[in-house]
Amino acid sequence: MSASNGHGVQVVIEHVRKSFEGGLIRSLEDVTLGIEPGEFVSLMGPSGSGKSTLLNLIGALDRPDSGSIRVGPHRIENLRNPSEYRAGVVGFVFQLSNLIPTLSALENVQLPMLGRHNSRKEREARAQELLEEVGLSHRLDANPGTLSGGERQRVAIARALANRPCLLLADEPTGALDSVTGERIMLLLQRLREQHQMTTLVVTNDVVVAAAADRAYRMRDGRVEPLDQPPTPYAGPLPEQA
Numbered sequence: 349m350s351a352s353n354g355h356g357v358q359v360v361i362e363h364v365r366k367s368f369e370g371g372l373i374r375s376l377e378d379v380t381l382g383i384e385p386g387e388f389v390s391l392m393g394p395s396g397s398g399k400s401t402l403l404n405l406i407g408a409l410d411r412p413d414s415g416s417i418r419v420g421p422h423r424i425e426n427l428r429n430p431s432e433y434r435a436g437v438v439g440f441v442f443q444l445s446n447l448i449p450t451l452s453a454l455e456n457v458q459l460p461m462l463g464r465h466n467s468r469k470e471r472e473a474r475a476q477e478l479l480e481e482v483g484l485s486h487r488l489d490a491n492p493g494t495l496s497g498g499e500r501q502r503v504a505i506a507r508a509l510a511n512r513p514c515l516l517l518a519d520e521p522t523g524a525l526d527s528v529t530g531e532r533i534m535l536l537l538q539r540l541r542e543q544h545q546m547t548t549l550v551v552t553n554d555v556v557v558a559a560a561a562d563r564a565y566r567m568r569d570g571r572v573e574p575l576d577q578p579p580t581p582y583a584g585p586l587p588e589q590a
């Protein structure tokens with residue numbers, strides 16, 4: 349699995365279902381979604397609608413009950429080495445940056461590169477380059493605790509890009525930030541996508557953030573639909589007439 353392709357992959361999701369608690373919680377009913385290589389897509393939806401479930405499946409952190417997910421040449425259902433896929437093909441950014449508090453920004457960004465056929469010098473140079481790209485060249489040695497929330501997310505984004513992912517998955521990356529900082533982070537993600545051409549999928553509850561994407565979708569009744577699509581008509585049994 350190449351770690352240095354760096355350009356976007358196509359993502360094809362077909363009829364994916366995922367439930368929890370022995371089927372009691374039906375998180376994804378029938379998700380079908382296609383994302384073109386290098387496309388920037390946002391996904392909205394209320395809390396509990398299955399957004400993180402879907403991201404976790406695409407990132408091979410979990411397996412679908414049925415349906416198929418293809419990320420470039422990789423079929424998620426049949427991955428022989430999910431951890432290699434997670435480290436080499438996808439980059440993750442979460443709502444809370446999940447940085448190691450005892451390591452500097454520079455060290456945090458190097459973590460995903462450990463044991464990946466590169467020297468300490470190469471890792472350090474790449475981490476520094478990435479931190480410069482996210483506007484943090486002056487905070488290389490700072491520990492996460494001394495950084496602002498927006499700065500921590502910048503470090504987390506740099507870390508996600510460490511192995512030149514083909515697909516960046518961001519789960520509410522601006523959810524814990526004020527709106528101005530959130531918009532800056534979104535602009536940064538857009539700029540990085542333009543530079544590196546990785547396919548980018550951002551889950552967000554912020555309409556401004558969602559609108560900045562090439563295409564916006566929402567989760568509804570366990571499915572993904574275009575954000576601007578009118579609600580589907582009620583298809584269940586009609587109420588009894590009085």
Ligand SMILES: Nc1ncnc2c1ncn2[C@@H]1O[C@H](COP(=O)(O)OP(=O)(O)O)[C@@H](O)[C@H]1O
Binds near residue numbers: 368369
């Ligand atoms: N590991 C899990 N075990 C049990 N239930 C889960 C698990 N992950 C998610 N769920 C449930 O699936 C539904 C969708 O959750 P989630 O994907 O986290 O929604 P969102 O990210 O849109 O807020 C929720 O009802 C949630 O409680």
Ligand SMILES: [Mg+2]
Binds near residue numbers: 399400401
């Ligand atoms: Mg979530």
